[in-house]
Amino acid sequence: MRKWMWVFAIQFALAFAAHAQFIRNEAMRVFPVGEKGRYVGFAVQPLMRSEPIATVRFGSLDNIIASSVQVQKQGNVSTLRFSDLKGLPTPDFDPSSFIEVRLLPKDPYPQVRFRLQLAGFDPKVWEQRFGRVPFHFFACSLPGAEIFHQRGWMIGTPVVDRYILLDAGPTNFIQASWAKGWSYAPPFGAYPLPVVGLWKPSAKTYIAFEFLTARLTDHSERFIASAYCWDMGHGTRETETDKVQESKGREFFALVFPYAINGFRELRYPQGDETIESHFHILWHSNLPSTDDPNRFVHGWLWQKHADKLPSAPVMNEFGWLPKNLRLSVFPKPGLGDLFVVTDKSNPFQKPGNIAAVGVDFATPVVDYQFITRNESAIKRLRAQLDQLVSYAVRFKVNGDQCVFWQKPIKGDWREHYGKGVPTLRNVQGFQVAQAFLDAVRNGWRETRYLEIVDGAMRWAKHFLYTRNCYDDVPDAQFAWSAAPIAHFLFAYHYAFRNDPDPQRRQLARQAKDLAHAVVYRYMALFPCDNDPFDDIDASFFMEPNAGFPWLGSACANEIWAYAHALLEAYVITGDPILGHYLRGMTEKWHLLMRDEWHPNIADYVNAFAEMFGLFDGVVVGRGKRSTFGGLWGGFEQLAYPVGEAQMRVVCGEGAAMAFNKIGIKYDIANYRWAGKGASFGLSFQVVALSPEAKGDEIAVMVTVPHFNLLNVKASLTRRGQRFSLAQGQIVAFQERPDTVLVRGVRIGDEIVIGEVPPNTPVLPCRIAKKRQAHPNWIVGQ
Numbered sequence: 001m002r003k004w005m006w007v008f009a010i011q012f013a014l015a016f017a018a019h020a021q022f023i024r025n026e027a028m029r030v031f032p033v034g035e036k037g038r039y040v041g042f043a044v045q046p047l048m049r050s051e052p053i054a055t056v057r058f059g060s061l062d063n064i065i066a067s068s069v070q071v072q073k074q075g076n077v078s079t080l081r082f083s084d085l086k087g088l089p090t091p092d093f094d095p096s097s098f099i100e101v102r103l104l105p106k107d108p109y110p111q112v113r114f115r116l117q118l119a120g121f122d123p124k125v126w127e128q129r130f131g132r133v134p135f136h137f138f139a140c141s142l143p144g145a146e147i148f149h150q151r152g153w154m155i156g157t158p159v160v161d162r163y164i165l166l167d168a169g170p171t172n173f174i175q176a177s178w179a180k181g182w183s184y185a186p187p188f189g190a191y192p193l194p195v196v197g198l199w200k201p202s203a204k205t206y207i208a209f210e211f212l213t214a215r216l217t218d219h220s221e222r223f224i225a226s227a228y229c230w231d232m233g234h235g236t237r238e239t240e241t242d243k244v245q246e247s248k249g250r251e252f253f254a255l256v257f258p259y260a261i262n263g264f265r266e267l268r269y270p271q272g273d274e275t276i277e278s279h280f281h282i283l284w285h286s287n288l289p290s291t292d293d294p295n296r297f298v299h300g301w302l303w304q305k306h307a308d309k310l311p312s313a314p315v316m317n318e319f320g321w322l323p324k325n326l327r328l329s330v331f332p333k334p335g336l337g338d339l340f341v342v343t344d345k346s347n348p349f350q351k352p353g354n355i356a357a358v359g360v361d362f363a364t365p366v367v368d369y370q371f372i373t374r375n376e377s378a379i380k381r382l383r384a385q386l387d388q389l390v391s392y393a394v395r396f397k398v399n400g401d402q403c404v405f406w407q408k409p410i411k412g413d414w415r416e417h418y419g420k421g422v423p424t425l426r427n428v429q430g431f432q433v434a435q436a437f438l439d440a441v442r443n444g445w446r447e448t449r450y451l452e453i454v455d456g457a458m459r460w461a462k463h464f465l466y467t468r469n470c471y472d473d474v475p476d477a478q479f480a481w482s483a484a485p486i487a488h489f490l491f492a493y494h495y496a497f498r499n500d501p502d503p504q505r506r507q508l509a510r511q512a513k514d515l516a517h518a519v520v521y522r523y524m525a526l527f528p529c530d531n532d533p534f535d536d537i538d539a540s541f542f543m544e545p546n547a548g549f550p551w552l553g554s555a556c557a558n559e560i561w562a563y564a565h566a567l568l569e570a571y572v573i574t575g576d577p578i579l580g581h582y583l584r585g586m587t588e589k590w591h592l593l594m595r596d597e598w599h600p601n602i603a604d605y606v607n608a609f610a611e612m613f614g615l616f617d618g619v620v621v622g623r624g625k626r627s628t629f630g631g632l633w634g635g636f637e638q639l640a641y642p643v644g645e646a647q648m649r650v651v652c653g654e655g656a657a658m659a660f661n662k663i664g665i666k667y668d669i670a671n672y673r674w675a676g677k678g679a680s681f682g683l684s685f686q687v688v689a690l691s692p693e694a695k696g697d698e699i700a701v702m703v704t705v706p707h708f709n710l711l712n713v714k715a716s717l718t719r720r721g722q723r724f725s726l727a728q729g730q731i732v733a734f735q736e737r738p739d740t741v742l743v744r745g746v747r748i749g750d751e752i753v754i755g756e757v758p759p760n761t762p763v764l765p766c767r768i769a770k771k772r773q774a775h776p777n778w779i780v781g782q
Helices: 002-015 123-130 162-167 212-216 294-309 366-372 376-392 429-442 448-461 480-497 503-522 560-574 577-588 636-640
Strands: 028-035 038-046 054-057 064-074 077-087 098-103 111-120 136-141 147-151 153-156 193-200 205-210 225-237 247-256 275-285 340-342 355-357 394-398 401-405 648-652 657-661 667-677 680-689 698-704 715-719 722-725 731-733 740-747 751-755
Touching: 028 077, 028 098, 038 077, 038 275, 054 275, 111 136, 136 193, 136 205, 136 225, 147 225, 153 162, 162 225, 193 212, 193 247, 193 294, 205 294, 212 275, 212 294, 275 294, 294 503, 294 577, 340 376, 355 429, 366 376, 366 429, 376 429, 376 448, 394 448, 401 448, 429 448, 429 480, 448 480, 448 503, 480 503, 480 560, 503 560, 560 577, 560 636, 560 648, 560 657, 577 657, 636 648, 648 667, 648 680, 657 667, 698 751, 715 740, 740 751
Parallel strands: 648 698
Antiparallel strands: 028 038, 038 054, 038 064, 054 136, 064 077, 077 098, 098 111, 111 275, 136 247, 147 153, 147 193, 193 205, 205 275, 225 247, 340 355, 394 401, 648 657, 667 680, 680 751, 698 740, 715 722, 715 751, 731 740
């Protein structure tokens, strides 16, 4: 150990001999890049790395320089301060302009504070030097990065996908209009997650600027923008400068001012007298592979750093606001449709004759129901279509993993105005097809060719990084709803094969559970707090539906209902309190996304939800305005709504349980326990009242355990210390929903027991990240 400490000390001395001016703490060091009197940026280097993890350039082509740098120490805070800024050849900076990099004790994430007081900007000179590109600064490159991470979205760079930023045609939704290879440049005030960065999973590296701290404090970030650039056209590769080898003007993200207009895609320049002032932390991760996720990392950091500033969520949700079409009186009978279709001339997006994958729904047990009811005609059609899909599948290797999947479309292309390169393996429908194969295997069709398919799809899930073209009309964008079918497939794979006799498949099953958890975060373009306190809208818990510009900065109802399904499934299986918190907060606010219409009764607002609710300046629908179109779909009611006579539904898993009331906040659960061994399981919980009026109620409680069959389960009630089995009629199972039972005659204080739960089974906390206690003195029967 002592030997390595000496080696490390020598490396440090050699690397920083030329940098008398640098700052460090127990985790990081930061030093200037450039030469005396001409500093072009700074580098950030973790102490345990031999080279910087990131270099931030004041200008992407070293066109902004600082003539002066100082090291300052105030208490235990170290600061690297750059001043006397110059734009080469423009803009001009007032002498009051500065850039500071601060290190706090033991904090691995440097904080950057800046004030750029413009004293003039010449658009003509700018364009002569750089072309028609926005004024940008703080450029950070990660050569080879596969993902541009902005607002919570994963946007594939040309490293892995030329289509999004280079080859998309006139109908595109992410490219800037001023140049190919540039993304749009929206203001941070419109971001669900005010973070921008690059992720290079092939090197397990992530680097980003977070403006969450600014949003939660002085709100200075709102009108500053960010964008990605593939190539400025002036790119150079340095051989060695200040021990940093890196491209200039290529593969970088940067801050932009002012933000772009008309869908955040049209260029505009500074007037020349503005002050650009804010602050951010540089977040980084050196072990973030493709099986992990940047959003999971950022949200974890956010709650560790700023939990006291984030909004609370309710302890219970109710569905009294739900329109009548979603107030289920019975479970629908799941019908098996075609797993793939051939498109005709009426399809406005795909060319006629395309073969397009469809797969099966994640929210209803489509395949299970055909086997349970012995629907021979449906099962025969299922077999024929699965066999056809085996031949349509693409087989390929990624990092040694043998993958199997389907391209979208399976055969064919999109119409010409979408450009070249629409077909992709990064699509959600392939996972819906894989779900059909997995469900067939679970129901007895354990055939080698089918196992090859489901194993190959699981392996592809380790590497796919993102999906796009989730809906046909926006082929370059990732959609939030895709989290639901992908996570459902992965959780289903986990429970189907966690005890498999094949050790390699068991290992894949173990990976599938955490991967599903990561996938739910990967599609999380959610506002964890309000984006702008200066309007009358609290954006907390709203979500963007996809990465395309028409929906940017707008809350959506529509298919976000499917994302709620993914959140609930992931929460009860993993117990992640952040996911539970966001789901509680989101469910409380759905009614605010109803359109500006009048109907006689709340139940009559069938599909009267807005696809867009503008949350910031410049959004397509307009700030504070709701679109005149939209709806609500995605299956969350299938998992959470208390169906029929049930007054409360409890969704249970090995990580947590979550209850939902039908109308009004009346009931909850306590003392939740889960006992699992091998393929068997047991669970129990106590029913409690949340209001004085409910303490004497007798109700029907619906219990759902995703991925477990409850058709023949044994259940009992414990009342005042005495346990008795539930007789026929007291417990009802559902062929249409084999993971669910209805328990009748439940009184406040009763304990419901499903299966066997040993007496020493620990209580699971069922936490959410920050709960709001509406009636802290009323937990009756606990």
